[in-house]
Amino acid sequence: MPDIPRRRVLGGTAGLAFALTGWGAGDGRANDTRRMRTIADSVVTTTDELESTFENLSSGETVLITAKNAPYRTTGWLDIDADDVTVVGPGVRTLIKSAPSANAGGFRIGHRRHCSNVTIRGIGFDGNPDEQSIFTKLCHGIVVKDAEDVTLAGNYVTRTHPYHEHSTGGSGISAEPASRNVRIVGNRIEDIGDRGIQVGGTRVVVARNVVTDGLDRSISCDVWRNGRHRQGGNIAVIGNVLGNNPEGSLVGMGGDDLTDGGGYVVISDNLGFGHHKSFCHLGFEGTVRNVRIDGNVSVQERRDDYSGISLDIERAEHVTAVDNDLYGYGGRGINVSEGISDFVVSRNRIRNVASDGIRIAGAEDGVVARNTVSGTGRTGIILEAARYVAVEGNRFRDLERVGILAAGGETFHEISDNHVRGFATGKGHEAGMLIQSERNLVRHNRIYRSGGPAIVEGNGANNLYDGNWSDAKRPWHIRSATSRVRDHTPAFDVHRGVSVDGSGRATVEFEKPYATRPKLSFGRVGGGVRGVSYRTTNDGDFDAARLTVASPDSTVDVFVEPV
Secondary structure: OOOOOHHHHHHHHHHHHHHHHOOOOOOOOHHHHHHHHHHOOEEEOOHHHHHHHHHOOOOOOEEEEOOOOOOEEEOOOEEEOOOOEEEEOOOOOOOEEEOOOOOOOOEEEOOOOOEEEEEEEOOEEEOOHHHOOOOOOOEOOEEEOOEEEEEEEOOEEEOOEOOOOOOOOOOOEEEOOOOEEEEEEOOEEEOOOOOOEEEOOEEEEEEOOEEEOOOOOOEEOEEEEOOEEEEOEEEEEEOOEEEOOOOOOOEEEEEOOOHHHOOOEEEEOOEEEOOOOOOEEEEEEEEEEEEEEEOOEEEOOOOOOOOOEEEOOOEEEEEEEEOOEEEOOOOOOEEEOOOEEEEEEEOOEEEOOOOOOEEEEOOEEEEEEOOEEEEEOOOOEEEEOOEEEEEEOOEEEEEOOOOEEEEEEEOOOEEEOOEEEOOOOOOOOOOOEEEEEEOOEEEOOEEOOOOOOOEEEOOOEOOEEEOOEEOOOOOEEOOOOOOEEEOOEOOOOEEEEEEOOOOOEEEEEEEEEEOOOOEEEEEEEOOOEEEEEEEEOOOOOEEEEEEEEOOOOOEEEEEEEOO
16 A cells, blocks of 8 residues: 655644634634644744745645744745645734735745645735835735635735735735635635735635725626636625725626636625625626625615616626615615626615616516515616516515606516505605506506506506506506506596586596597496497597487496407
8 A cells, every 4th residue: 555645644634623623713722833733844933934935835735834923024925836735824913924025915826837725724914015016016915826626714814915906906815717616715804905805716615704995896706817807607705794895896797708608606695884886796898697696785884876786797697686685875776787688686675775776777588576675766666678577576665756667668578566655755746657668568566655646657558557456546647549458446447427418418538548449338327328439539549438328417437448
């Protein structure tokens, strides 16, 4: 049986020991340090030892960086280009700090050659940006380049260089496009030069990190290089706490097609707060697909004109935003722009946003269902030039303007089973639903009495309104001759107590014109109806009926039914 390399065994044992003892959590227990000293291959106590160790790393080596002489003022990058390397620190926040004019970041993994099975745990890094050259860029805290099976856990990164510089600034942790199978778990990243964590690799987990006080995104599912966003693929961003990066979203993605022609991105159960733009932004030119934004909670504490979730990339397919709580945004709650198709916006709770709750503009083939929207500065849901969207089972209250607005030519929406209560709370005459497009089905909606009519058809046509309910008087303002209305409560185009004159004649003006002559039925008929003739508009639509009945000075009830 061949000998098993001692360093490989020790590296695996160390990794297990660190996981079991909670190494890197910052508890500073002396027992952990003593235990590590017994299993580490290299124990670092000076800057010279630190730099020499990384210049001469061997496969399977375990390195303990003690707090004895921290901070270690490094003069260059610490490179890991060997397999099965484990680096462990005591959880001291300023364990390593770039020396003046070092013009380097922290660790580079797979910089000169491909490597695998690397762990960095419990390391603190300060980029010292004030003392670095302004011409040196991208001095990240930890960079995973050409490497796979990498774990970065329990580390602390701050003040990376360049400081507060877009795209070429220093990020906290960067998983580059050639990286594979990377776990970025339980790290603390704050006061960062550019992005907190950025991912351009494949099969990456970003979980339980706290990322605050940066410049651009807290977590980005792409890496910005040479003017292009290089997307990651198969990424899970789960359970992170994110806040206070005023020039970017908390989570985002943009740019070219997903790595290897496809992949999935899950953004789930994260908490957002503080000053930022959107919670999640899929944006810029390019394509994304297979993205699920699920179960996040975020509040914009300082209002800027950005949406909580903003999907405005050039093209996106198969995007789901479900079960998110979005509060206080200065723009919209959720914005879905042109180029998006096959999307779902469902079971989100949107409160106190300055503009629309949900805006669907130019997108196609989507579902907007069972969302709760309250306290908007404009509309609950607005559909602008979108097509084939099902708007189902949403609940609205305390809206300054319209509950649901549909506009833009032939749109083919199905708007059904929604509840609208407390609309038109601002100035002006608004409606529970305003339909300004064609070929829609609007059915089984409940619209409670508020500051305007229940349903208004503006310049819409060829719509079907079926079984809608309101507790207001005369709630239906539907005008198109080609639209149909049936089974509403209160009933549409019902005329009770029409007076018959002394000559036995009465005229009934319809609530809307009809392109096809409608059917009339009667309640009280004043001794019987002897004749019916119809009045038409200049367009040839039927807008009234003239009745002749047997009994002068009587009363007639007339029910107008579309054919």
